[in-house]
Amino acid sequence: MSHSITDDILRAVVAELGEEFDSHDVIFSIMRRHPREYATDLYGLVESDDPILSLHASLGRRLLGLDELTPTKRIKSMNVRGEETENQQWRRKK
Numbered sequence: 001m002s003h004s005i006t007d008d009i010l011r012a013v014v015a016e017l018g019e020e021f022d023s024h025d026v027i028f029s030i031m032r033r034h035p036r037e038y039a040t041d042l043y044g045l046v047e048s049d050d051p052i053l054s055l056h057a058s059l060g061r062r063l064l065g066l067d068e069l070t071p072t073k074r075i076k077s078m079n080v081r082g083e084e085t086e087n088q089q090w091r092r093k094k
Contacts, residue, residue, distance in 0.1 A: 003062075004037035004044075005030060010062060014069065014092065023060045023087040024077045030059070031080070052080065060088055068093050 013029045014021070031038050038055075045051040045058075056079075063069055072089045079085045 004040040005034065005059065006037075007062070007066065009034055009037060010059075010066060011068070014063075014066070014090070020072065020089060020091050022075055022077050022089045023056070023063065024079055026063065026090075027056055027059060027080060056080075063088070063090060 009030065010026070013026055013033065016029065017025055041058075042051055042055050045054045048054040064071065069090045070093055072091050074086050075089045076084050076086050079087070
């Protein structure tokens, strides 16, 4: 699958966040700053049982592949559905 949310977009989003942040912070920032790309990638997963969960899981896996990030621990925070769920906390490498 090609991604409208490119690695460059991911890098730009995490560069604007603090030293530590979680995957939900990244998702909210993408939704605000790159709504067209978010909607395009979401629509590409419309056939899955839960397109939102599928997209967000994919974004988390892609964050893991960015050299400038280190996963730190699992934490709970508010997701896009207004529920507190577990997700990955990240730290930018220095």
